[in-house]
Structures are given as structure tokens and as C-alpha cells.
Amino acid sequence: MNLRLYVISLFLSSLLGGVVALTGYKMLFPGIENETIEQKQNRFFASPVSNYKTDTSFSVKVPDGLNFVYAAEKVKPAVVHIKTRYEQVNVPSPETVDENEEGSDDWFHDFHGFDGPFKGSVPRESAGSGVIISPDGYIATNNHVIEKASEIEVILEDKRSYSGTVIGTDPTTDLALIKIEEENLPFVRYGNTDQLHIGEWVLAIGNPFDLTSTVTAGIISGKGRNINILKDKDNLQIESFIQTDAAVNPGNSGGALVNLKGELMGINTAIASNTGISQGYSFAVPVSLTKKVMDDLLRYGSVQRALLGVHIQDVDAKKAKENGLKQVRGVLVEDINEQSAAQAAGIRSGDVIFKIDSHIINSMTELQSIVGTYHPGDKIAVWFEREGEEQKTWVTLRNSNGNTLLPKPKFAKTINIFGADMAPASPLEKKALGIGNGVKIVRIAEGRIKDAGMRVGFIITEMDSHPVTSAEEVFKIINNSQRAIVVEGVFPNGTKGYHAIAP
Structure with a gap:
């Protein structure tokens, strides 16, 4: 009889442990519909x-x-x-x-x-x-x-x-x-x-x-x-x-x-x-x-295709000689689209692009594939040669309509802001971290948010001492400010964090 009671109690303990594990798992990973x-x-x-x-x-x-x-x-x-x-x-x-x-x-x-x-x-x-x-x-x-x-x-x-x-x-x-x-x-x-x-x-x-x-x-x-x-x-x-x-x-x-x-x-x-x-x-x-x-x-x-907005050609020995280039490298910019990201960044016809971020560019396909991994609104560093001099510029990529707008995600809570996807912190997250409000970063790429040192999972609770509850609020505060913004928030482990977004 005692053996039977022991077996039953062991089974119930195992069952309870599984339920606790599953519940804890769901609390640790809320909002998974927004995951990459x-x-x-x-x-x-x-x-x-x-x-x-x-x-x-x-x-x-x-x-x-x-x-x-x-x-x-x-x-x-x-x-x-x-x-x-x-x-x-x-x-x-x-x-x-x-x-x-x-x-x-x-x-x-x-x-x-x-x-x-x-x-x-x-x-x-x-x-x-x-x-x-x-x-x-x-x-x-x-x-x-x-x-x-x-x-x-x-x-x-x-x-x-x-x-x-x-x-x-x-x-x-x-x-x-x-x-x-x-x-x-x-x-x-x-x-x-x-x-x-x-x-x-x-x-x-x-x-x-x-x-x-x-x-x-x-x-x-x-x-x-x-x-x-x-x-x-x-x-x-x-x-x-x-x-x-x-x-x-x-x-x-x-x-x-x-x-x-x-x-x-x-x-x-x-x-x-x-x-x-x-x-x-x-x-x-x-x-x-x-x-x-x-x-x-x-x-x-x-x-969501990000575009540089340039017409380009591969550079071979003949084209390098014709254009007085120091090296046979990169891609030659033949023309610039109106209202394009390249035009806004000051890139001109005749420039030779040879590097994007950390990627060396030696062909049209390399440039297209690298730019193709970004979204409209992402900021990239572009190195180019002009009249024998190497130069660098920052380019904020645009879509085919000439802007940086992204459609509303199928999971409607998420909004892209300056290269980062943000969504309101879930009730479970707020309860677990002891906060009453916050906006969570669920995806991040090049842009002002990443430049400020913030990372995926960070929850913004205040900006310039003002509580934030929505991604729209974050956008308005950043967009309307003419000075650096102090950001306060919390990491998934409960540690507080502070960042500054440059104007």
C-alpha cells in the first residue's frame, strides 16, 4: 500500500514539474509571434x-x-x-x-x-x-x-x-x-x-x-x-x-x-x-x-526591398583606364535616380563604389546582394572613389517609392523605427520585470537605435524622464528632438540600462 502511494506521489510530482517548466517557458519567451x-x-x-x-x-x-x-x-x-x-x-x-x-x-x-x-x-x-x-x-x-x-x-x-x-x-x-x-x-x-x-x-x-x-x-x-x-x-x-x-x-x-x-x-x-x-x-x-x-x-x-537608387556597371581594366581610376575595383555609378537614397547622400555619376559596411564590392551582383539584405530606413556606410580620392558617406536606404516607410507587420503591434522593430511590452514581461510600461526592441538593424547601443530584448521605459507605452511615442520623441535623448530601460534579466540617442 505504501509503495502504491509512493508511486502515485512520484507521478504527481513529475506532472507538476512539467507544468511549472512549461509555464516558466511561456513567461520567459512571451511575444514569440514577433520573432525572426x-x-x-x-x-x-x-x-x-x-x-x-x-x-x-x-x-x-x-x-x-x-x-x-x-x-x-x-x-x-x-x-x-x-x-x-x-x-x-x-x-x-x-x-x-x-x-x-x-x-x-x-x-x-x-x-x-x-x-x-x-x-x-x-x-x-x-x-x-x-x-x-x-x-x-x-x-x-x-x-x-x-x-x-x-x-x-x-x-x-x-x-x-x-x-x-x-x-x-x-x-x-x-x-x-x-x-x-x-x-x-x-x-x-x-x-x-x-x-x-x-x-x-x-x-x-x-x-x-x-x-x-x-x-x-x-x-x-x-x-x-x-x-x-x-x-x-x-x-x-x-x-x-x-x-x-x-x-x-x-x-x-x-x-x-x-x-x-x-x-x-x-x-x-x-x-x-x-x-x-x-x-x-x-x-x-x-x-x-x-x-x-x-x-x-x-x-x-x-x-521589403531596400534600394540605393543607382545605375551601375562592373569595372574592368578598360573602364578603369577610361575613367582614370587608380585601381580595377568596385562598380561604376552611371546614373542616380531622382529622390533616391544615393542622391540624398551625395553620391554622383562617375563615382566608383568599392565598399559597403564591412563588405568589399567588386561587382554589380555583390552590391545588389549586400543592399538586398537591408530594409528601407536602414543606414549603411558607403565608400567610393571620386576623382582619385577615397570618400565615405552614410546612406539611409529607401524603398521603390523613395521613402523609408515599412508596411504594418502582420503582427500589428510591431512598428519599425529608425532601423528597429518595436512593440509594447507584454503584460507578462511587465509583471516579471516589475515595470508598469515599456516598449520592447524585437529586431534591430543599422540606424539610430543600434548606434545608441540598444539591442534586441531591451525594453525602453522612459525617454527624457517621460514614460513611454507605444512605439509611436518613441518615434515622436526622437523625431521632434533637436538634442540628445536620454533613454532609460530594462534588460530581459531585470538589469536597468541607460542610453543616449544622438540628435
């Missing part, structure tokens, strides 16, 4: 209630020598098979593209798997791949994999099947974000494209020819490749692909390109081929651009 994908990834590793059984230590060193097993086993469970269904003729297959059509080139192919050309309005199916990028079911893939599909089926490596919902698409980068309703999924953590080197080993993982969870290996053959396969009516397409010689084929579209640590380096998108199957080279959208596009689609439903 990367914050979702980081939060998952800190979660006290995660039941993801796969090894999630991405800090593990790759074993000495050439070893593909670690990355393959890490990533395969997070690469999904996407099957789409179309009810009518609305998406041409590679086999039906008119080779004489302007801009078409049969040497380059997307490579999701088609079952053949459309025939009248007979339903047809297509297949591709996708990469789970957060444990709550967000999946990165190519736009051309799911474009105009009437049904999307997502099949995991363990054969579980789900209906996929399109969160948003971006034809200018050929990326899309979809979601399935599931929790604690294996996912691929973002890597750093800036640390990816020519000659480095990578793996391509996808589902070619319906052969699920296929892994192939190759090296990075090039970076910043423009292969002219994306078209946009406003000429806003960004092509700065990673080139690799890992074998990819129809069905690999939307799959993962990863390094030997199992970190996501890119989304496989196209191949160079005369036949439609692998002939040695493939191309992937780099993760630096993928991260920004995924977060925009998650937050706004569409990509």
Missing part, C-alpha cells in the same frame, strides 16, 4: 521543454579529415519532399519553354521534378524540396516549386505528410516561405555565407527524381554568380548565386546546401545544363539573402 526565424532557432536550443531528440549541438567541430556523415545525418531529417498539384495550365515546365522567347536560355534550368508538359486542363503534379528552418514548421523553398499550386503536400523524411500553407513568395529571389502545423521538428540552422570559401566542401540534400533524402557532395566553385534566369518587371531581381559542383537534378529545387557542420549555406535553385540534368554546376541562393527574405515574408507577407 533565427530567434526561433536560438530560442529552441534554450527551451527547457524541447523533446527534439536529434543532436542539436552545432558547435561540434567537424572531425579531422574529410567527413560527410556528420552533416548528412544532421540535415537529412530537416529536408522535406514537396509535392504540388495544379488544376489547369498555369505553370510551364522546362520542356515547354520557348527557346526563342526573350531572356530564355536552355543552358540554365530550374530543377523541380515535372511529370511532363501540361495537357489541357488535366490536373498535374510536380515535386521539389524544402528546408525546415524552425521547429514550429516554417519551411524555405523556391518560389518556382510552389508557384500557383492549388495543393501543397509536405512529406518528412519519416514519411509523415502535411498540408503546406504559403506564407509568402518572392519571385525576385525565387524564394518562398511555407508552413506546416507541427511542433518540435528537426531544422537546419543558418550558417554564415561570409565565412564560406571557394574550394570548401559542401553537401546538396534534396529529393531528385523522387529519390528522397539524397545527399551529394562537391565544393564551392564560385560566389556572386549572375546567370540571368530571374526576370522582374521593375528590374529588382537579385542574382548572386553560390556555384557548386555537387550533383543536383530535377527534384532538388528548394533543397539545402550545407557545410560540413550541417549549417545552411544556401537554397538550391538552378543548374547549368543542356539536357535538364546535372552536367557539373548548380546554383544556390545564399543564406545571407535567404534569412532576410524569410523574415520579411514571415513579418510582412512580402519582401
